[in-house]
Structure formats: structure tokens, C-alpha cells
Amino acid sequence: MKNANQLGALEAARAIDAGTLTSEALVDACLARIEARNADVLAFTAFDRELALRHARTADAATGGVLRGIPFAVKDVIETVDYPTAYGSPIYAGHRPRLDAGCVAQAREQGAVVLGKVATSEFATQTPSTTRNPLNLGRTPGGSSSGSAAAVADFMVPVAYGTQTTGSIVRPASYCGVVGYKPTFGFIGAAGLKLLSPMQDTIGLLTRTVADAAFFAFGVHGTKLVAQDDVRPRLAVCQSRQWEHARPEMARAVEQLAADAQRQGATVRRVTLPAEIEDLVEMQIRLFAFEARQSLAHERQHDAGQFSERLKQRLAGGIGITPADYLAMRRRAAQARITIQALFQDVDALLYPPAEGEADAGLADSGSPRFGALWSLLHLPCVSFPVTRGPQGLPLGVQAIGAYGDDQRLLSVAAFLSEVARSR
Amino acid sequence: MKNANQLGALEAARAIDAGTLTSEALVDACLARIEARNADVLAFTAFDRELALRHARTADAATGGVLRGIPFAVKDVIETVDYPTAYGSPIYAGHRPRLDAGCVAQAREQGAVVLGKVATSEFATQTPSTTRNPLNLGRTPGGSSSGSAAAVADFMVPVAYGTQTTGSIVRPASYCGVVGYKPTFGFIGAAGLKLLSPMQDTIGLLTRTVADAAFFAFGVHGTKLVAQDDVRPRLAVCQSRQWEHARPEMARAVEQLAADAQRQGATVRRVTLPAEIEDLVEMQIRLFAFEARQSLAHERQHDAGQFSERLKQRLAGGIGITPADYLAMRRRAAQARITIQALFQDVDALLYPPAEGEADAGLADSGSPRFGALWSLLHLPCVSFPVTRGPQGLPLGVQAIGAYGDDQRLLSVAAFLSEVARSR
Numbered sequence: 001m002k003n004a005n006q007l008g009a010l011e012a013a014r015a016i017d018a019g020t021l022t023s024e025a026l027v028d029a030c031l032a033r034i035e036a037r038n039a040d041v042l043a044f045t046a047f048d049r050e051l052a053l054r055h056a057r058t059a060d061a062a063t064g065g066v067l068r069g070i071p072f073a074v075k076d077v078i079e080t081v082d083y084p085t086a087y088g089s090p091i092y093a094g095h096r097p098r099l100d101a102g103c104v105a106q107a108r109e110q111g112a113v114v115l116g117k118v119a120t121s122e123f124a125t126q127t128p129s130t131t132r133n134p135l136n137l138g139r140t141p142g143g144s145s146s147g148s149a150a151a152v153a154d155f156m157v158p159v160a161y162g163t164q165t166t167g168s169i170v171r172p173a174s175y176c177g178v179v180g181y182k183p184t185f186g187f188i189g190a191a192g193l194k195l196l197s198p199m200q201d202t203i204g205l206l207t208r209t210v211a212d213a214a215f216f217a218f219g220v221h222g223t224k225l226v227a228q229d230d231v232r233p234r235l236a237v238c239q240s241r242q243w244e245h246a247r248p249e250m251a252r253a254v255e256q257l258a259a260d261a262q263r264q265g266a267t268v269r270r271v272t273l274p275a276e277i278e279d280l281v282e283m284q285i286r287l288f289a290f291e292a293r294q295s296l297a298h299e300r301q302h303d304a305g306q307f308s309e310r311l312k313q314r315l316a317g318g319i320g321i322t323p324a325d326y327l328a329m330r331r332r333a334a335q336a337r338i339t340i341q342a343l344f345q346d347v348d349a350l351l352y353p354p355a356e357g358e359a360d361a362g363l364a365d366s367g368s369p370r371f372g373a374l375w376s377l378l379h380l381p382c383v384s385f386p387v388t389r390g391p392q393g394l395p396l397g398v399q400a401i402g403a404y405g406d407d408q409r410l411l412s413v414a415a416f417l418s419e420v421a422r423s424r
Numbered sequence: 425m426k427n428a429n430q431l432g433a434l435e436a437a438r439a440i441d442a443g444t445l446t447s448e449a450l451v452d453a454c455l456a457r458i459e460a461r462n463a464d465v466l467a468f469t470a471f472d473r474e475l476a477l478r479h480a481r482t483a484d485a486a487t488g489g490v491l492r493g494i495p496f497a498v499k500d501v502i503e504t505v506d507y508p509t510a511y512g513s514p515i516y517a518g519h520r521p522r523l524d525a526g527c528v529a530q531a532r533e534q535g536a537v538v539l540g541k542v543a544t545s546e547f548a549t550q551t552p553s554t555t556r557n558p559l560n561l562g563r564t565p566g567g568s569s570s571g572s573a574a575a576v577a578d579f580m581v582p583v584a585y586g587t588q589t590t591g592s593i594v595r596p597a598s599y600c601g602v603v604g605y606k607p608t609f610g611f612i613g614a615a616g617l618k619l620l621s622p623m624q625d626t627i628g629l630l631t632r633t634v635a636d637a638a639f640f641a642f643g644v645h646g647t648k649l650v651a652q653d654d655v656r657p658r659l660a661v662c663q664s665r666q667w668e669h670a671r672p673e674m675a676r677a678v679e680q681l682a683a684d685a686q687r688q689g690a691t692v693r694r695v696t697l698p699a700e701i702e703d704l705v706e707m708q709i710r711l712f713a714f715e716a717r718q719s720l721a722h723e724r725q726h727d728a729g730q731f732s733e734r735l736k737q738r739l740a741g742g743i744g745i746t747p748a749d750y751l752a753m754r755r756r757a758a759q760a761r762i763t764i765q766a767l768f769q770d771v772d773a774l775l776y777p778p779a780e781g782e783a784d785a786g787l788a789d790s791g792s793p794r795f796g797a798l799w800s801l802l803h804l805p806c807v808s809f810p811v812t813r814g815p816q817g818l819p820l821g822v823q824a825i826g827a828y829g830d831d832q833r834l835l836s837v838a839a840f841l842s843e844v845a846r847s848r
Contacts, residue, residue, distance in 0.1 A: 098519070102719045102721045105725060106718055189719055190622045191619040191718065191719035198610055198613050198614045220747075294615065297533060298526070301529060301532070322645065323642045324647070327611065330610070331828065334829065404754075
């Protein structure tokens with residue numbers, strides 16, 4: 001028998017509906033895990049036992065709500081009324097927003113219980129939080145959704161909101177051995193998110209199963225979705241120059257999954273990214289810098305002394321990019337979104353590395369986001385899920401990328417692939 | 425000799441650079457106009473004489489900054505640190521944000537001076553502010569950027585930020601006889617904007633000339649743009665079923681402008697909107713409702729008693745729209761953005777009504793946003809500019825719509841067309 005904190009969101013929802021589990025017991029188990037482990041993992045930046053239990057009891061007394069009683073954590077770039085929101089920056093230490101972000105308020109409307117806030121790198125950029133990888137406390141959990149991935153991986157909470165602008169969901173998911181779902185751009189509304197690069201910033205989910213990600217993302221809108229494994233999905237291993245940065249074990253993990261999926265009935269072919277899309281990797285960095293300079297303009301002018309050096313450098317990269325340059329980049333990105341559609345004519349999902357390899361030692365760097373950059377810019381839905389372990393004994397994930405707006409199919413494919421990896 | 429408050433932004437910037445005008449004198453003249461007229465027009469919701477003059481003197485003492493000394497107003501759905509931001513809702517009366525929105529902070533960085541906040545309809549939806557049309561105080565200025573259009577039309581300020589989700593910039597511009605520029609989606613970053621329908625919400629500008637809109641939009645990013653009239657632009661009058669809602673004088677205004685432009689060297693043809701794009705008008709309302717329900721979820725749950733009945737009804741329109749429906753709408757919109765590109769293969773701008781006709785009598789309704797809906801959903805840049813007067817003696821504008829990301833060309837075409845109308 002699992003402890004309640006080890007249950008997934010869907011399992012827990014079924015148990016709560018069946019009357020065999022209370023939200024109070026579930027939340028209490030999660031809190032006990034946080035209290036036991038957070039001093040080491042440093043995933044949660046804020047939680048409140050009495051408040052969470054009170055909300056859990058309210059959920060237990062209620063009827064209805066697709067997410068009734070399910071605890072979730074919120075990345076600290078997403079605003080919450082009950083907990084401080086510091087955006088990972090000392091500038092905002094103790095800041096208390098006036099209201100819950102739309103995605104938080106809607107989850108609560110469906111009965112979900114906010115368990116607390118989880119760490120983010122500085123404004124969701126590359127300067128890490130202090131969070132440690134729960135699978136090896138000397139290693140990075142990835143970023144920027146570091147607390148979200150670590151909390152879910154460590155069984156502190158079954159679901160956490162994360163955000164991705166470049167690779168901030170899929171990479172920490174891979175490093176921590178959990179599922180990271182970056183939806184189609186804007187599927188989860190951005191109201192109450194601290195914007196960074198608004199044309200890329202995407203709210204998503206960290207969970208322990210693909211089914212949980214689908215359940216929660218659709219449940220927020222009051223729809224009960226139980227993802228069906230897609231039988232015989234049409235897959236393509238997506239080759240690109242970026243693979244030069246994939247370590248051999250990561251490349252093998254993708255190929256092995258493709259081979260296993262083929263044996264389980266999937267069709268697998270190989271596609272190579274068109275050159276005009278490859279070239280967007282460099283452009284994405286410049287587009288990011290232009291937008292982030294504007295999003296953080298107030299802080300740049302008033303509080304830059306509290307920026308990390310790395311953030312200062314990232315923002316300085318936007319100096320000299322003119323609005324005409326920016327619009328030209330936006331046109332190229334729009335054109336690429338059309339070009340990439342062709343790849344999905346007879347493919348349900350592309351397979352791609354979510355990160356270079358296993359989580360590295362040390363906490364000063366959270367790894368490269370490069371394997372998320374294109375898909376974030378192209379607004380495509382992505383799911384990273386664990387498939388194997390690397391030479392250091394740490395998880396390696398694979399990223400499945402779907403067609404624009406076709407999140408439901410992608411989640412089905414990812415559920416199938418995740419099962420292929422699990423049953424290997 | 426004009427009073428300083430009658431100068432456009434570009435004229436004023438040149439005079440300030442030449443040393444023939446101080447920002448202090450300009451801001452003082454604008455404040456005098458506000459003090460004389462705001463009790464009637466009700467455009468400004470907050471201003472502070474001493475603060476604005478202090479910032480003007482700082483600008484006078486400074487060197488550099490493309491917008492040095494230029495006063496601008498900020499629609500009250502955009503956050504400002506110096507003035508309350510109420511989003512047009514009693515829920516937020518007296519609310520003081522912690523920081524300036526990105527677009528405000530960047531304008532200030534270039535030396536521009538915040539003159540104050542201007543009225544918005546409730547959360548930028550259709551429940552009007554109390555603002556009156558300065559050309560006829562018994563008539564609506566349009567909405568939701570009511571205060572922005574009225575303040576600029578009444579020479580209280582040369583530039584105001586507005587926002588458009590459906591038709592909230594181009595319509596008030598037409599009603600008040602000013603220029604409304606809705607850029608390509610996201611050209612002006614949304615950080616610090618109260619989101620409503622995040623996949624459509626676009627920050628733009630109200631000014632008295634097209635050149636001023638171009639100057640300020642690019643100036644925010646430190647680029648000095650002087651829009652050149654496009655000689656011989658390729659135009660197309662865009663026919664659609666929506667024209668049934670255009671009053672005869674509006675239809676004539678568009679046709680007359682097209683004919684005049686042709687005489688001045690433009691080529692003009694006629695295009696009809698493809699059916700799959702026409703059909704998006706209805707869909708846009710549903711997409712809006714789904715997103716707005718999420719964006720305003722916290723207020724819906726805690727403060728709905730302070731919503732207008734009209735807003736409650738708009739949000740109720742989102743009930744029953746599933747996330748799968750929403751994603752299907754997003755796919756249709758993406759496909760339509762590809763389809764519409766074809767129209768711009770040999771056309772620089774489409775000509776279209778920005779509103780049904782002149783501003784109506786009464787203040788309880790701000791007019792229909794329908795003529796903005798498609799272009800907002802399609803993310804295309806639009807400029808509305810005054811071309812003539814209608815039977816009530818009030819202005820009629822025409823809307824020029826450009827290709828995605830090609831704002832600079834559109835602004836040139838609009839500058840040409842505006843001159844054609846002026847020199848008639």
C-alpha cells in the first residue's frame with residue numbers, strides 16, 4: 001500500500017470520489033513529506049500546514065469539482081494570494097499579490113488545494129534557485145521550474161505548475177525523472193504569470209505520469225479527461241544539428257525508445273529539421289533578450305543591483321536589437337510555424353531529447369535549455385517523460401512534440417510511449 | 425501659433441531637441457487643458473500636476489532618449505507605480521501596483537513623461553467608462569480605450585497607450601477623430617497589462633497623426649522612426665458580410681478614400697474574405713469568453729458582485745466551452761493566419777471600416793467592436809485614421825490592415841492614406 005503522498009493525481013481523485021481517501025489525509029501526507037524533506041531538497045519556498053488542511057477539509061465537505069481535493073504546487077513566478085510570490089528574485093522577497101493567477105483560481109474552482117509555492121530560478125531565467133535534485137542532492141534539478149520538478153519527483157505533491165520560455169519544463173522533468181507537459185502556447189492562460197518573453201512563456205505541468213498531466217490540465221477547465229494510450233502512433237525521430245550536444249546516452253535513449261515503440265506497434269521514421277528552422281535556435285536567444293528587456297524594464301531601471309550577473313548579461317544581449325529587427329524575427333517565427341506543420345502531416349509526434357543528458361553535479365548551473373528552444377518558439381505542445389537511467393544512475397527523459405493545438409493526441413502518444421518505456 | 429498641448433509627439437520632440445520648447449512647458453499646457461476640460465470629458469482617472477512637472481523638469485535636464493520630454497497617458501488596464509490602476513472596475517478602486525508595466529517603463533527610459541491614467545471600460549470589456557466624446561459630450565467616445573481616445577482627441581496629451589482585444593483601439597479612434605494603431609500582436613510587450621483574452625490582447629497607441637504613432641511605438645525601443653509616406657501603395661478594399669453592419673456613410677467613406685488614393689497613385693483592387701475567415705467572427709466571441717473566464721477567475725469567485733451585468737453575461741458565454749473546443753478554435757485561428765497571408769502577396773494594406781459609423785448618442789453603450797474582431801484574432805497590425813465627417817458632423821475613420829509583422833510598411837501606407845484624406 002502506497003502512502004497517500006505517493007498517489008498520482010488521477011489515482012487520488014478516484015479514491016476521493018470513491019470515499020476511500022480524504023483530501024485532508026492526502027494533504028497531510030504531502031505536508032509530512034515536505035516537512036521531512038524540504039530542508040534538504042529546498043523545493044518549496046512557502047507552505048502553510050493549517051491553511052492547506054483547512055482548504056482540504058473544505059474540499060472534503062464539497063461535492064463536484066473535477067479536481068476536488070487534489071493538492072498542487074505553484075511555481076513562484078505565478079501569483080498566489082495566500083502565499084508570497086517572489087519570482088525567484090530578492091527584489092520581491094515577501095511580495096504578496098492581490099489575487100490568484102487565472103490558472104490557480106480555476107484549479108481551486110474545481111476543488112484543487114494549493115499546497116504552497118515552489119522555487120523558480122530568477123524570474124524563470126537561468127540563474128538557479130537553491131533547489132536540489134531529490135534523486136541526488138549534489139546535483140541540479142534543472143531549471144527554471146526547479147522546485148516544481150523536485151517537489152513532484154520527491155512525492156511532496158502530485159502536481160505542480162511550471163513554466164517554460166525555452167526549456168524550463170522539459171529539462172527539469174528529465175533531470176528529476178518526472179513528466180513535464182508544456183502545452184500549446186497559451187492553452188493555460190497567462191493571467192497572473194510574471195511575463196518574461198511573452199511570445200514564448202507557457203504555463204505547464206509537472207506530474208509523475210502523463211495521465212496525471214492530462215487529467216489536471218483539462219480538469220482545470222472542468223473536463224474529466226482520461227488519456228487513452230494511442231495505439232500505433234506515427235512517430236518520427238527528429239534529427240537536427242542540436243544533437244551534437246546530446247550525450248551518447250541521451251541519443252541512445254531516444255533511439256531505444258523509438259525501437260521499442262516500433263516493436264509495440266508504432267510506426268517510426270526519421271525526419272531532419274529544415275535549415276530555416278534549425279537557424280531559429282540562435283534567433284530565439286535574441287528574441288528572448290528583446291522581450292525580456294521590456295518585460296523587466298522597471299526592475300532594470302530601479303533594482304538592477306539585485307539582478308544576478310547572468311541575468312544582467314542576458315538582458316544586455318538585447319541592447320541594439322531594433323524594433324524592426326524584432327518584427328523581422330517575429331515574421332520568421334510565424335513562417336517557421338507554417339513550415340513545421342508539414343512535418344505533422346503524417347506524424348503524430350516527433351521524438352527529441354529534452355536535455356543534453358543526466359543532471360550535472362553542482363547547483364550553480366541548471367543545464368542548457370537548448371533542446372526546448374525551438375518548440376517553445378514554435379508554440380508546439382511537448383511532453384517529456386522518463387525512459388531510462390544514464391551512467392550516473394540518474395534519469396533520462398525523452399521529449400515528444402505534437403502538432404499545434406493537438407495536445408490531446410500528443411498526450412495519448414506520450415502515454416503510450418511512457419508505457420513502452422516502463423514495460424521494457 | 426499652436427498652444428503646446430496641440431503639438432503632436434514628433435513636433436514636440438523636435439522642438440524640445442531644438443531647445444525651442446521645454447518639456448515643462450509642454451506638460452504644463454497639457455495639464456492646463458486637462459484641468460479645464462476633464463470635468464466634462466472624464467478622460468483622465470488620475471493625474472498629479474506636481475509629479476508630472478517634476479518628471480518633465482528631469483527630462484529637460486537630461487540628454488538623450490528618443491522620447492525625451494514627451495507626455496503620454498496610460499490606459500487604466502496597464503499598471504503604473506505612480507498612479508492608481510483600477511482596471512475600470514470598482515473591485516480595484518485605489519489599487520496601487522508595485523511597478524510600471526514594461527511599455528510604461530520603457531517609454532520612461534526614453535525620457536517620456538507619464539501624464540496620468542485614462543479611463544477604460546470595465547476590464548477592457550464592453551461595459552463603458554463614464555468618459556464622453558470630446559467632440560460631442562452627449563456621445564460615446566467608443567471603448568474600451570475610451571479615455572485614451574478622448575484625451576488625445578481633446579488635446580490633453582499627444583499620445584496614449586490603449587489596448588485592443590476585439591475593436592478597442594480602432595473604434596474609439598474613429599469615433600473621436602484620432603489615429604488608433606493596434607500593432608502586430610505582442611509588438612508592444614504585455615508585461616504589466618491586466619490580461620483578458622491573452623491570445624488577442626494587444627497594446628497599442630492613440631495619437632493625432634500616423635507619424636506620431638510610428639514615432640512613439642518605435643521610440644519606446646530607442647529607435648527614431650520617421651514614417652515615410654508610401655508612394656503608390658497596393659491597396660485592396662476588403663469585402664465581407666460584416667459590411668452589412670456598416671452604415672452607408674461609412675461604406676462611402678471607405679470607397680471615397682480608395683478612389684482618392686487611386687488618383688494619388690495607389691493601386692486599388694477588391695478582395696473578398698474567404699468563407700473560413702468570415703466564419704471566425706462568431707468563433708472569436710467564444711474564444712474570448714473561454715479565455716476571459718480564466719483570466720478573471722479570481723474575481724469571478726470572490727468579487728462577482730461587483731461585475732457589471734454585461735460582464736457577467738459575457739463570461740457566462742464561456743460556460744460549457746471545453747478545453748478541446750478551445751484548442752480546436754486555436755487551430756482554426758492558426759490556419760486562418762496562414763490563409764490570410766495569401767491576401768497580402770500583392771497587397772500592402774486592406775481597407776476596412778473600423779466601426780459601423782459615427783459615435784452614437786448616449787453613454788450606456790460604446791458601440792460594436794465587430795470590425796476589429798477578425799484582425800485582432802489574426803494578430804495583424806491595423807491603423808485607423810480619420811478621413812471625413814458623417815451626417816451628424818462626427819468623424820468617420822478608415823482602418824488599414826497590414827501583413828503580420830509588417831508594421832513599418834503599414835504605418836507608411838497609413839501615413840499616405842491619412843494625407844490623401846487630409847488634402848482632399
